[in-house]
Amino acid sequence: MPTLKDVAKEANVSVSTASYAINGSSLITKETKEKVLSAAKKIGYRPNASAKNLKKNKSEIIGFFLSGFKGPFFNEILEGVQDIVIKNGYEMVVCASNSKHRLLVESYVDGAIILNFHLDDYTIDFLANEKMPIVTLDREMNNPYIKNVLLQNKTGIDFGVKHLADNGHRRIGFIGGSYDSYDGEMRLAGFKESLKKYNLILNENDVIRAEFTEISSLLVMDQYIKENETRPTAFICANDEMAMGAIKALQQNGISVPKDIAVVGFDDIELSKHFDPPLSTIRIQKKLWGKTAAEALFKMLDKQYDFNPPEVPIEFIHRSSS
Amino acid sequence: MPTLKDVAKEANVSVSTASYAINGSSLITKETKEKVLSAAKKIGYRPNASAKNLKKNKSEIIGFFLSGFKGPFFNEILEGVQDIVIKNGYEMVVCASNSKHRLLVESYVDGAIILNFHLDDYTIDFLANEKMPIVTLDREMNNPYIKNVLLQNKTGIDFGVKHLADNGHRRIGFIGGSYDSYDGEMRLAGFKESLKKYNLILNENDVIRAEFTEISSLLVMDQYIKENETRPTAFICANDEMAMGAIKALQQNGISVPKDIAVVGFDDIELSKHFDPPLSTIRIQKKLWGKTAAEALFKMLDKQYDFNPPEVPIEFIHRSSS
DNA sequence: TTAGATTATTGAAACGTTTCAAAACAAGAG
């Protein structure tokens, strides 16, 4: 691999001149610059990012750290982030990590957005600093170099519960996800608050848990149906996949949705509007979520720390499942 | 940020000893190693990847370069790649680039998988070398350090055409995508070959083009319907999204699918089986595609160049749209 | 012309690691 030194030799200038020329410094005359540039092209020079970053102590790359590429969800968030990253002249890398987090730990990136339950709070808190601000999408953290861009889970759930209550439902069940999900637990907490708000009684037995997947929800719902004589007239679910699983279980047991039981999801994933029946759900504007997060990050990279990121809008989408 | 030097000072050893200790060299005694490690922890030392990579001239990271995060497609491929990458003790970064490709050009990664029409052949050819082998998913290239892991587009289309021909269709149309897609053009070429194979005549007017999206396909199909008195009894589409768009256009014009016109897609995306009517299509095993690509890459990283990656299986999925 | 100011170029140090070769130390053998 040819280096700057090789370019300098080829162009008959010093290494420093070559460096200035390639970086477009105004110190260098036009002729020299051209000489260097054509020498660089001739020998196929490419800058070495490691050396550059080592010297400059920054990479102009930000990282998005997620738990895995599965799921119908990330693409849109990433699109939003990417837009802002490009606008700021940076690049984004996306990493799924479940253990080592090398890229996060070894100063690869100048900033990070985190949506990854594998990472513990302690690590995130330890990593955040002036040289590497962090935005979390999946937890609340309190650190001058960390901003949280969180969803309005409780508001969203409240829209759903209100809708059901308005339509006369008095006994509403909830399908939650695994305990380690911040959003999931917030949604459950919101559910309980909303029930109170609308004077509905909470039947603890009607709060069931699956694992955020369609199949897990189908199974637990099937079991629930078989074990319970009387049932809620509506379920609200911590995400759309589980709503779909629940609906399938209900249908398989001869229970009609929404005639016998109404079901409301959360997230409004792409599939939801194509599902049969189309799913009532709470929509997150995912691309905007990504944008908001990225903007918060760049604000911190610009040494501004004293602000609160704007809320990401959320809305209830009424379709046929309720 | 504390450096190795700080660790060395804290532990009362030399920098080299600290380095050996942290990297687990067998030269170092147990006690020294422990001393160093606890010093490192105490002062919050984290290795600096830039310095390390500069010295070692490798990063143990491979990059996946795609054109954008849109589309229902990438996640599964990425999952496959990620599995293999982790198995090899590397990390993967995913980048969407439309212009600068900084991460690809500046020796950030030790290898690359490319599915990105924004990148031109010349650049890819220029970048590939022993220190950075490349696997392409979206074009044929001939270079000792590049392997192509391509789909069996023609075979796939042939399954579709055969299915339609077997069901008595004599006039079959095709909805292609934009000209710059390798897979799209291969599918079109395969379509023409298959027509010949089954003695069907090609009506050039029945080959229409959209842009791989549902909406573009809906629009061109709508126009096609309005402009043409007689029509094929079946369409085969270069991807599932366009098949869905076409079906919607047909339905909006009072044409029933599959009763009046059969439609077959390509890719078998998640949505296809939930679509109304569920879509007949050609399935790509996307996760396996990713795995195959990653395995080819690691073989090259292991200095093995003389092999052909295995074919990625492909199959026809019969649902209700045909 | 020439001193002084301005512009263009260069040498060398530094960034944080790794790793070779040399040095220091410890242990056995004579």
Next chain:
DNA sequence: CTCTTGTTTTGAAACGTTTCAATAATCTAA
């Protein structure tokens, strides 16, 4: 004791850049 051998530690160079400070070249004005 001293010599050898083997083990552990260390000093220093190197990786490819950037950038400060210093030098060289050119220009301006008296």
